[in-house]
Amino acid sequence: MDIPAALGGVSTALTIVKQLNDIDRRVDEAGFKLRIAEATSALAEAKLGLVDAQEDIRSKEAEISSLRSLLKRKEETVERSGYRYRCDANKNPIGTALCPVCMDEGRFVLTIQSDQSGRPYVCPKCKANFGYLSAFQDP
Ligand SMILES: [Zn+2]
Incomplete structure (x- = not known):
């Protein structure tokens, strides 16, 4: 300026x-x-x-x-064990955690399991590996 x-x-x-x-x-x-x-x-x-x-x-x-x-x-999410999750109207967490790395850069990316056998959660965008995270029911 x-x-x-x-x-x-x-x-x-x-x-x-x-x-x-x-x-x-x-x-x-x-x-x-x-x-x-x-x-x-x-x-x-x-x-x-x-x-x-x-x-x-x-x-x-x-x-x-x-x-x-x-x-x-971000206000439409809740924090559980240091990770943010989508939530319902009662602030109950839904589904898998949002990637905190991507969130810091303004992206809301859901983590996914690296395979179908209960493996660590990873970010499909930045490839960060978060180990074993809580996941909640996704209606
Ligand atoms: Zn990410």
């Missing part, structure tokens, strides 16, 4: 505009034009800084919205 640069540009432009009052235009036409050019340049720099800042703000707003949505989704 380039707000300091934008503020610097505006401040410079204001200083120059104030100095324009002190120049006798009829006597110093070249000096007058030079100060106008400097003010224009400072304002152009300020505009660029504000465009950057606006872009940053939009990006942060999108990130906040995404995090709010993740937080809401």
